[in-house]
Amino acid sequence: MSTVTVDLRRRPFSARSIIDKLLTVFISLCSLIAIIPLIAVLGLLIYHGLTRLDWLALTETPPAPGLGGGGFGNAIAGTAWMVTLATLASVPLGIAIGIYLAEFAGSSRLADVVRFAVKVLTGVPSILAGIFIFGVVVTTTGKYSAIAGGLALAVLMLPTIVLTAEQALRQVPNDVREAAVGLGCTPTQVVWKVVLPAAVPAILTGVLLAVARSVGETAPLLFTALFSLDWPNPTRQEPTASLSVLIYNFTDTTDANQRSLAWTAALVLVGFVLLVNVISRWLAARFSPYKT
Amino acid sequence: MTHQPSDLPVTIARAPSLGERLGDRAFRGLTLACALGVLLLLVGLVVVIGRQAQPAIERFGVAQLTSDTWSTNQDVYGLRPQIWGTLYSSVLAMLLASVLGVSAAILLAEHFLPAPIERLIKTTVELLAAIPSVVYGLWGFTVLIPLLDGPASWLHRNGASIPLFSTPPQGPGMLPAVLVLTIMVLPTITAIARDALAAVPERLREASLGLGATRWQTIRKVVLPTALTGIFGAIVLAFGRALGETMAVVILIGNKSTVTLSILSPATTLASFMATDFKEADSPLHIASIMVAALVLLLITLLVNIVGSLLVWRASRNLRGL
Numbered sequence: 364m365s366t367v368t369v370d371l372r373r374r375p376f377s378a379r380s381i382i383d384k385l386l387t388v389f390i391s392l393c394s395l396i397a398i399i400p401l402i403a404v405l406g407l408l409i410y411h412g413l414t415r416l417d418w419l420a421l422t423e424t425p426p427a428p429g430l431g432g433g434g435f436g437n438a439i440a441g442t443a444w445m446v447t448l449a450t451l452a453s454v455p456l457g458i459a460i461g462i463y464l465a466e467f468a469g470s471s472r473l474a475d476v477v478r479f480a481v482k483v484l485t486g487v488p489s490i491l492a493g494i495f496i497f498g499v500v501v502t503t504t505g506k507y508s509a510i511a512g513g514l515a516l517a518v519l520m521l522p523t524i525v526l527t528a529e530q531a532l533r534q535v536p537n538d539v540r541e542a543a544v545g546l547g548c549t550p551t552q553v554v555w556k557v558v559l560p561a562a563v564p565a566i567l568t569g570v571l572l573a574v575a576r577s578v579g580e581t582a583p584l585l586f587t588a589l590f591s592l593d594w595p596n597p598t599r600q601e602p603t604a605s606l607s608v609l610i611y612n613f614t615d616t617t618d619a620n621q622r623s624l625a626w627t628a629a630l631v632l633v634g635f636v637l638l639v640n641v642i643s644r645w646l647a648a649r650f651s652p653y654k655t
Numbered sequence: 656m657t658h659q660p661s662d663l664p665v666t667i668a669r670a671p672s673l674g675e676r677l678g679d680r681a682f683r684g685l686t687l688a689c690a691l692g693v694l695l696l697l698v699g700l701v702v703v704i705g706r707q708a709q710p711a712i713e714r715f716g717v718a719q720l721t722s723d724t725w726s727t728n729q730d731v732y733g734l735r736p737q738i739w740g741t742l743y744s745s746v747l748a749m750l751l752a753s754v755l756g757v758s759a760a761i762l763l764a765e766h767f768l769p770a771p772i773e774r775l776i777k778t779t780v781e782l783l784a785a786i787p788s789v790v791y792g793l794w795g796f797t798v799l800i801p802l803l804d805g806p807a808s809w810l811h812r813n814g815a816s817i818p819l820f821s822t823p824p825q826g827p828g829m830l831p832a833v834l835v836l837t838i839m840v841l842p843t844i845t846a847i848a849r850d851a852l853a854a855v856p857e858r859l860r861e862a863s864l865g866l867g868a869t870r871w872q873t874i875r876k877v878v879l880p881t882a883l884t885g886i887f888g889a890i891v892l893a894f895g896r897a898l899g900e901t902m903a904v905v906i907l908i909g910n911k912s913t914v915t916l917s918i919l920s921p922a923t924t925l926a927s928f929m930a931t932d933f934k935e936a937d938s939p940l941h942i943a944s945i946m947v948a949a950l951v952l953l954l955i956t957l958l959v960n961i962v963g964s965l966l967v968w969r970a971s972r973n974l975r976g977l
Contacts, residue, residue: 380869382871383869383871390759391762391767393759394759396755397758397759398776398780401783401838401842404790404794407794408790408794459685459686459690460693462686463687463690464690467683473690477691480693482964483697483957483961486892486963487899487953487957488898488901488926488952489901490901490926491704491949491952491953494707494929495703498703498706499699545668546667547671549675549676549678550683551678552679579785579789581789582901585933585934607787610789610793611789611792611902611906614792614793626797629789632790633786637785
């Protein structure tokens with residue numbers, strides 16, 4: 364009888380052990396290279412942004428080149444106004460489509476087509492939403508306006524809201540639907556009284572993510588709302604200021620004060636976007652009643 | 656013992672009234688109409704942009720897409736430099752971002768790090784995906800371009816014979832635009848590729864390790880091939896994002912209508928061309944040419960996104976049997 368001896372000792376200097384270590388070092392380096400610029404962006408944003416983060420910056424209108432002081436209060440107001448319009452336009456529509464896909468359409472062919480169209484819309488570059496609304500609204504009314512800007516942002520928010528609303532509704536277990544139907548509810552009553560209330564936190568998560576995305580959008584506003592040095596006036600159709608376009612306009616100026624305002628505006632914008640993102644994550648984690 | 660009065664209803668169930676049934680019909684019809692509205696929106700997007708592009712299409716035809724001639728005096732607008740710049744910048748950014756992003760995804764998915772640190776990095780990366788592109792543009796313009804000054808001159812001095820570095824650097828150009836595009840799509844690639852790797856069943860790893868393979872032999876020969884379709888889908892979806900990216904690129908690329916391999920030269924893309932020329936265009940043909948650029952960009956991104964979505968979908972379907 365022959366015995367087979369197997370060497371079970373570790374061989375840290377065999378070729379394959381060394382290759383293993385080299386590859387680990389390689390991906391660690393790559394990950395480091397990937398994450399350093401991202402952290403650097405945040406760091407410099409805080410460093411440059413804090414220099415002009417004062418009450419004036421948040422409440423005044425933009426200064427002319429060569430003058431000190433001033434701020435971007437009108438841009439904050441303009442962004443808030445347009446994002447509100449976009450939310451009002453896209454949220455009811457998006458939730459209605461989400462309800463159709465999750466509750467009423469079943470596995471019909473039409474539902475697949477609609478879902479596919481929504482997915483395709485998520486990939487449309489934001490600048491094209493601006494061009495689209497320019498063609499539909501601006502060329503018809505002959506005016507750049509906050510309404511046009513808000514509609515362009517609504518086009519961009521819609522797909523996110525539809526997809527998250529559909530998913531949120533689907534997470535509600537079928538038992539509750541069946542119970543409601545058993546008591547004589549119509550499908551509409553099932554949705555309004557049972558499914559929708561349970562899905563609200565998850566839908567809200569999607570809405571917040573869509574808001575966070577649209578707050579920073581710039582390209583679509585270049586074709587719809589342009590920019591303005593004055594405060595927005597909701598009763599008139601006129602060019603309207605926004606934080607993101609202000610940052611763009613003040614990026615390559617030679618005026619030091621305007622440039623530091625661009626950084627401060629960027630800090631305010633990113634601060635808001637990250638805050639909304641964190642809130643939506645918290646919501647998602649806190650209120651997921653049907654997690655198994 | 657309590658006594659139950661017999662005339663109380665024993666159930667709260669009742670059949671819906673006529674009003675409730677009609678309301679149900681109406682509401683269901685309303686949601687259907689909204690859903691059809693999405694289809695209308697997508698068709699409208701193509702039609703509205705196409706209609707505005709019509710004057711240029713009638714005047715120049717397909718030749719506009721392959722022409723370099725650019726003159727507001729002659730009212731001629733060739734789009735070859737824009738199409739070239741869009742594809743070139745996005746492909747270069749993808750080459751860099753896929754190496755870095757897939758590496759980070761492996762690091763995050765294959766338990767190289769303690770779980771809390773892994774979670775922290777994952778959350779950070781996802782949050783960074785939310786930073787608006789105009790902010791990256793501002794950062795690139797004030798921080799990255801001055802920083803690249805020295806290295807770019809060195810590359811040109813020592814590598815002028817290589818087509819990539821054949822022109823003298825001028826500050827804004829392809830290089831800063833590509834680097835910032837890379838940074839911007841990294842979170843997308845990392846997040847989707849990580850999900851693809853994490854979806855590979857643990858059983859396969861255990862089987863491979865049990866046969867005596869090292870951790871990296873397992874990753875290279877078992878995990879990566881299994882997740883390949885999903886990783887490729889991640890790269891294609893990020894490519895779609897890079898193609899349509901406007902603000903960071905328009906700030907950094909220098910907006911010059913040229914076709915060159917040199918990454919030190921200023922260039923232009925379809926999206927940045929639309930953003931810059933829109934302000935100045937006053938001839939109808941110029942505006943229509945901007946719309947042709949929009950139409951081309953729309954068609955390219957639609958194609959890329961459909962391919963990417965199909966890949967991600969197929970990847971999840973293929974894993975079902977494992």
